[in-house]
Amino acid sequence: MPMWYYTTSTYRAPFPTFSANRSVTVPIRVNVAIASSQITVDMEQLLSEIKQNMTTKEVVFPLKFDWTTEFIGIKTFEELEQDHSVKVEDNKDFFDVFIALVPEKDWSHYSATRVQLGIGKWNFVQWPTKEEEKRKASSRITELISEILIDIPHLNSIVRRDLRQKMQPWQIAALPLSHQKRLVWDSAPLATAYHIQIIHLHENTEVSMDLLGAQEKTAKALRKFAEKVEGVTKVEVSFEHLWDFETTTQFLAKDVQERWTLTHSAMEELVKKVDAQMQTSLEQGTVLRFVILETVEPVIFLDETGEDVHGVAVASWGAVLPRTELTESKAISAMRIQMGIDAELLPGWHRPPVAVCQWEIARARLRASVDNAMRAASAIRALDQLAQKISNIAINDDVADRAKRAVSILDSTVKPGRMLDFEQLLEARRLADSANNDHSLLAMLYFPMDQRTAVLIPLAVPIVLPILKLMFEIGMVLIRGFL
Known part of the structure; x- marks a missing residue:
């Protein structure tokens, strides 16, 4: 009997969980520099307005922000503009954003350019001389911080996605038009690694060496971009060719201007056909397919409204581009x-017309840190709920140990007054995902109580029946003796 119980019971090692009521707090420090001493008189009021305006922004719980402002001092416009080599490093106390205010007389860009984003960590705002324009500039700085340098709407989308919160139609309609356009992209899950498959579609024509050289440039350009973002995510690039792909006859059509065009509906069919022919076995991260049409004549892409576009990006799938x-x-x-x-x-x-800016790398690391913290916490809570609702889920010591280590990292990293640690939270997410997806969880799933009883019967009956028969015979002998 003890052996039967031991071999058929569901073992569950205990592990802690991360409470859903715990907040993910991000301390933000807004660093402001000025390019002229004339702006000094406006700084106290401006810093106060920035802090006040940022606290009124919608933030989805458990995400929270602690706002701090700091006046750096006076720096020349030329010095800040030439500061391209400064890397944005992780700070253990704050996530820093840097804004430089430049008076109109020193502004070297077009006068209609109100905000010039920088290549390094500094971003420039044209500061007006008129009082009524200063209020607009202050509001402009608030939007720059919330919408661009930190991107609070995207962080809110990440939190909603990880908490499985659905947005009602009226909530989507209430969003600004720019937010509605990017809602699908913001809701797409962020991967810790990407593998880009560049797929060159060739027609049944002779390919010159010059054309093959041009195709290699595409992979080289994407590999250079991968080097730029290696501090955020790992990107691998491979390329291959599909020959004798009848693009012109199957998918292209001539418009009234006698141009070869790829319509939106034809593009959907093209994506399906490429998917059917490219059954990948790659398992290293998220696979994105970048399809390039290698046609003899130029091809014009059309969107759903019939307007010309340079190419199409497909959410969580890849992109389709012409060869130009x-x-x-x-x-x-x-x-x-x-x-x-x-x-x-x-x-x-x-x-600026560059592949990626330093402040964009810093923002991407912040976004990934929030995503990793939310996904690690969600995975641990999902494992706990799984164990509570399904009695046959087995949790061995290795799975419980990974869950404990993930919760320990979350407890030490996700707390007020401390900046989110990108590397630590990436490890917490890896541990939580591996624990939540471990195959051993299902070891006893298809072994319910009736099957355990079926195991017991052939073991117990040969032993129990003779014992019961012997006890019955002894009882009958004793009864006859008393009679």
Whole structure:
């Protein structure tokens, strides 16, 4: 009997969990520098307005922000503009954003450019001289911090996704138009690793060496981009060719201007056909397919409204691009969209024409830290709920140990007054996911109580029946003796 109980019972090692009431607090420090001493008189009021305005922004619990402002001092505009080599390093106390205010007379960009995003950590705002314009500039700085440098709407989408919170239609309708456009992209899960498959679609024509050289440039450009973002996520690039792919006859059509065009509906069919022919066995992270049409004549892509576009990015799938002189830059743009690095800029706001800026790397690390913290906590709570609701889920010591280590990292890292540690939270997510997806959890799932009884019967009956028969015979002998 003890052996039967031991071999058929569900073993569950205890492990702690991470409470859903715990907040994920991000301390933010807004560092402001000025390019002229004339702006000094406005600094006290400006810093107060920034802090007040940021506390009114919608933030989805358990995400919270602690706002701090700091005046750096006076620095020349030229010094800040040439500061391209400064890397944004992790800070254990704050997530820092850097804004430089430049008076109109020293502004070297177009006068209509109100905000110029920098290559390094500094971002520049044109500071007006008129009082009524100063209030608009203050509001502009608030939007720059919340919508671009930190991207609170994207962080809210990450929290809603990890908590399985659905947005009602009226909530979506109430969002600004720019937020509605990016809602699908913001809700897409962020991966810790990507594998980009560049797929060159060739027609049944002769391919020149020059064309093959141009195709290698695409992979080289994406590998250079991968080096830029290696501090956030791992990106691997491979390329292959599909020959004799009848793109022109199957998917392209000529418009009234006698141009070869790929319509939105034809693009959907193209994606399905590529999927059918490219059954990948890659398991290293999220696989993204970048399809490039290698056609003899130029191809114009059309969106769902019939307007010309340079290419199409498909959420969590990849992109479809034509072969032009802009193929490499559009491929990098598509990768930025897939990784959530792109942002919707307001009119009069400009970003430098580079693959990625240092402040974008810092923002991506913050976004990944929040995502890793939320997903690690969700995985641990899911494992706990699984054990409570299904009696046959087995939790061995190794799974429980991984869950304990993940919770220990969350307890030490996710607490007020401490900046989220990217590397630690990445490890917590890895441990929590591996514990939640371990195959040993299902070891006893299909072994319910009736099957345990079926195991007991052939073991117990040969022993129990003779004993019962002997006890019956002894009882009958004793009864006859008394009679």
